[in-house]
Amino acid sequence: SDHQLEYPSCPGDMNWGKLYPYYYNDETKEMTKKVTIADIGCGFGGLLVDLSPEFPENLMLGMEIRVQVTNYVEDRIIALRNNHIGKYQNVNVIRGNAMKFLPNFFEKAQLEKMFFCFPDPHFKQRKHKARIITDTLLSEYAYVLKEGGVVYTITDVEDLHNWMVKHLTEHPLFERLNEEWETTDKCVSIMRNATEEGKKVARKQGAKYVACFKRLPDPTII
Ligand code: SAM
Numbered sequence: 001s002d003h004q005l006e007y008p009s010c011p012g013d014m015n016w017g018k019l020y021p022y023y024y025n026d027e028t029k030e031m032t033k034k035v036t037i038a039d040i041g042c043g044f045g046g047l048l049v050d051l052s053p054e055f056p057e058n059l060m061l062g063m064e065i066r067v068q069v070t071n072y073v074e075d076r077i078i079a080l081r082n083n084h085i086g087k088y089q090n091v092n093v094i095r096g097n098a099m100k101f102l103p104n105f106f107e108k109a110q111l112e113k114m115f116f117c118f119p120d121p122h123f124k125q126r127k128h129k130a131r132i133i134t135d136t137l138l139s140e141y142a143y144v145l146k147e148g149g150v151v152y153t154i155t156d157v158e159d160l161h162n163w164m165v166k167h168l169t170e171h172p173l174f175e176r177l178n179e180e181w182e183t184t185d186k187c188v189s190i191m192r193n194a195t196e197e198g199k200k201v202a203r204k205q206g207a208k209y210v211a212c213f214k215r216l217p218d219p220t221i222i
Contacts, residue, residue: 005096005097006095007101007104007105008104009104011105014105016031016035017031019061019094020033020059020092023059023089023090034107034110035059035060035106036058036060036110036112037059037111037112037113038060038062038063038106038115038144039062040098040119041063041065041119042062042093042117043069043117043197044069045072045076045093047115047190048060048091049088049194050193051091051190051194052087052088058090061092061094062092063098065096065097067095070094098132099137102140103140107144108143109147111144112145112150113149114150114152115152115191116152116153117153117191117197118155118156118197119133119153119155119160120132121160128163131160133164133167135171138167138171138173139171139173146215147217148214148215149214150177150213150214150215151212151215152187153210153211153212154198154208155208155209156197156208158207173215173216173218174213175214176214177213181212182210188210192210
């Protein structure tokens with residue numbers, strides 16, 4: 001349960017240098033970069049691994065609630081770093097409940113991209129509040145995302161897709177990006193094919209529903 005979860009009281013209390021040692025300056029005791037891409041419920045880490053070489057200037061963090069899965073991703077990244085010297089230094093994973101502690105890890109407007117790839121569908125009506133996209137959580141995601149930042153969603157469950165589109169569309173701080181944008185954005189094609197869940201769906205020749213949303217500017221207060 002969450003009782004065993006370790007999380008910083010604020011983003012500045014987090015030991016980021018441990019996760020990204022190449023980006024820690026020993027003299028100033030400061031990070032030279034901050035995380036700008038988050039993979040929420042990253043599972044086995046396929047998206048992070050494929051994004052890493054595509055965005056060498058960005059630090060990326062996977063968040064995963066299952067201990068064994070998080071340990072697997074940690075080991076996977078250590079192995080990649082050892083086998084490709086200087087590479088994969090910009091990705092890492094932490095165990096955490098993304099539905100609870102996101103603002104403990106990220107400052108306001110810190111993130112450029114957030115990925116929600118094949119989130120757990122929670123099919124039953126009474127379980128819908130457990131879904132990772134809800135009105136309350138969207139306001140938290142909007143808080144950590146910068147203006148113009150993008151929320152990426154993909155699922156093979158049509159009902160969940162419709163749910164995510166509905167909630168994001170209704171939220172005042174998000175606007176859907178059109179299909180033309182989707183076809184030109186390289187993250188969309190990576191997200192379609194990189195994750196373990198996405199590969200499983202492809203093997204079963206299942207449909208994949210994509211929806212991406214831009215973080216709008218905060219409304220001006222008159
Ligand atoms: N994104 C990966 C992929 O596409 O292969 C994994 C998809 S899997 C169906 C959903 C993942 O979200 C699981 O690994 C689960 O443990 C994780 N998860 C569910 N709720 C979470 C939460 N509140 N915080 C972090 N991770 C969560």
